[in-house]
Every structure is written in C-alpha cells, then in structure tokens.
Amino acid sequence: MAVERTLSIIKPDATRRNLTGAVNARLEAAGLRIVAQRRIRLTRAQAEGFYAVHRARPFFDGLCAFMTSGPVVVQVLEGENAVARNREVMGATDPAKAAPGTIRKDFAESIEANSAHGSDSADNAAVEIAYFFSGLDIVG
Ligand code: CMP
Numbered sequence: 001m002a003v004e005r006t007l008s009i010i011k012p013d014a015t016r017r018n019l020t021g022a023v024n025a026r027l028e029a030a031g032l033r034i035v036a037q038r039r040i041r042l043t044r045a046q047a048e049g050f051y052a053v054h055r056a057r058p059f060f061d062g063l064c065a066f067m068t069s070g071p072v073v074v075q076v077l078e079g080e081n082a083v084a085r086n087r088e089v090m091g092a093t094d095p096a097k098a099a100p101g102t103i104r105k106d107f108a109e110s111i112e113a114n115s116a117h118g119s120d121s122a123d124n125a126a127v128e129i130a131y132f133f134s135g136l137d138i139v140g
Helices: 012-016 020-029 044-050 060-067 082-090 103-107 122-132
Strands: 003-010 033-040 072-080 116-118
Touching (some): 020 033, 020 103, 044 060, 044 122, 072 082, 082 103, 082 122
Antiparallel strands (some): 003 072, 003 116
C-alpha cells in the first residue's frame, strides 16, 4: 500500500465547539500523520473556489455560508492509503448514516455542519492540497 497525502478540513461547527484536538486525536489514532496544519477564516471567494465542483448543487450557497461562518483548520494528512483511511475515520457525509465511532457520527451536527472534509481521491487530494499549501509548508 502506498504512502499518500490527503487534504482535511476541520469545519466551523467543530472549531466553534473546541473540537480541533479531539478530531486530531482520532486522525492520529488511525495512523494518519498531520504534516501541515493552519487555522484560517475562509473568505467567500475562497470557499466558492474550493467547492467549485458543487456550484450547481442546491446546497452550494448554504455550504459556502457555513464554511465562512467561523475558523477552519486546513491540514495535510499523510499515511498508508491516506485518502481512504481518512474517509473511513470521518464516516459518511450525513452523520445520520455514519458508522459508530467515526468523527461525523460522534461530532457532526448535520449533513452541512459535518465537522470534517476529506479529499475523495488521490487526484483531488493533490489539487486540494495545492489550494491551501505550498510544498514548503508540508513537513513529512
Ligand atoms: P464535504 O466532504 O466537505 O464535501 C461537500 C460538502 O457539501 C459535504 O461535505 C457536506 O458538508 C455538504 N453537503 C453534501 N450534501 C449536502 C446536502 N444534501 N445538504 C447540505 N450540504 C451537503
């Protein structure tokens, strides 16, 4: 299995409830290494750019409003099979459908305020990492 990197975002519902450390503990316990991390407040343009693939979706405006409603923590995770591993630890997008013990099952408030984002493929991970980080920011 290859060592991969993936982009993770701890969302505003989680930072508001002071859950950054709790989420990070879940990631690290799953064998993922946080090799870059920054707490930022997204602008509307930055949120729209990040979620551009969802622009035509009915939830797009609400999603961008939510993602700019408070600080987020953007991070690069590294590990064996990191893209899939992170998605397992996060659980399903809708917390009502997420498996017990996952971040979204235990922490998410709703399908929109679902505490964490993770890249859905290695190709998208490369694009999403480059959206927030330069190579110099990532210390493996
Ligand atoms: P994320 O992994 O960040 O990728 C896109 C986000 O859109 C997703 O998590 C959810 O927060 C949000 N999303 C997806 N489907 C819906 C939906 N039906 N209603 C509201 N938000 C959604």
